[in-house]
Amino acid sequence: MPEGHTLHRIAKRLDTHFRGRPTRSTSPQGRFAIEAAVLDGLVLDEVEAHGKHLFLTFAEHTVHVHLGLAGTLTFGVSSGSENTIRWRLEAEGARAELRGPAACRLLTPSEVDDLQSRLGPDPLRSDANPAVAWDRIRLSRRSIGALLMDQTVVSGVGNIYRAEVLFRHRIDPFLEGRLLKPREWQVIWSDLVALMRVGVEVGRIDTVYPEHEPEAMGRPPRQDPHGGEVYVYRRSGQPCLRCGSTIRKRVLDGRNLFWCPRCQRRSRRQAHLV
């Protein structure tokens, strides 16, 4: 579940149902028990998402949550087992349960500042400045595919948005950042803002243009556990929805990268370097 849109969506729901109200905190699993006891009974004052990080402030205490790859935060009555609930937060008529997070801990204000200062601009935040990311990208010999996944360059983008935004603008994922044109970065950024806002609203990642939607093409809707209509993510071996070429997959920095070798053809800019 967890690219940045998921965390902003969670933050909104927490804000609606818990902020400004006294809360109960428990840790059925026990691994957050000491901290939960400190928080128990306090009013939730502020909820904030930055990239894939979530911050909940209760008086002078701030909880930092990062879902990692396996984490989930669910609302209402849960279906999972009790002994995997790291943190249960309750208010009158509301309940949230956190399972399998990579991080769930109390941070001091300076630790919060340190963490947030290391994050690149988040396309879902109004205070984001894409020029800060561009200053890193335009000087880098790393590929744009790798740079988009680096949370200190851009925060909130994950493996799906990375693959999809590059496909949508026909950009070769292996193109070095320093060879990207300013205009291309502008387009990538503004598209991330648009795509991720939709993601927050609908709770899944949809990236196909209307003419490539299942109904328009007479193809069956996508069957994939993560949901959402996409062009390349986890579609390796299948035909490109735009050109029919076979979608490819390769491990880059330990993650599966998906792309269309024809739509995202290696540009002449890069050709002499290969």
Next chain:
DNA sequence: TGTCCATGATCAA
């Protein structure tokens, strides 16, 4: 029942 894999990230070597 067991193994592998995942929308992520850190740490050791």
Next chain:
DNA sequence: TGATCCTGGACAT
């Protein structure tokens, strides 16, 4: 670069 952490779903046995 590889091992590791966390949970749950898909798939094989």
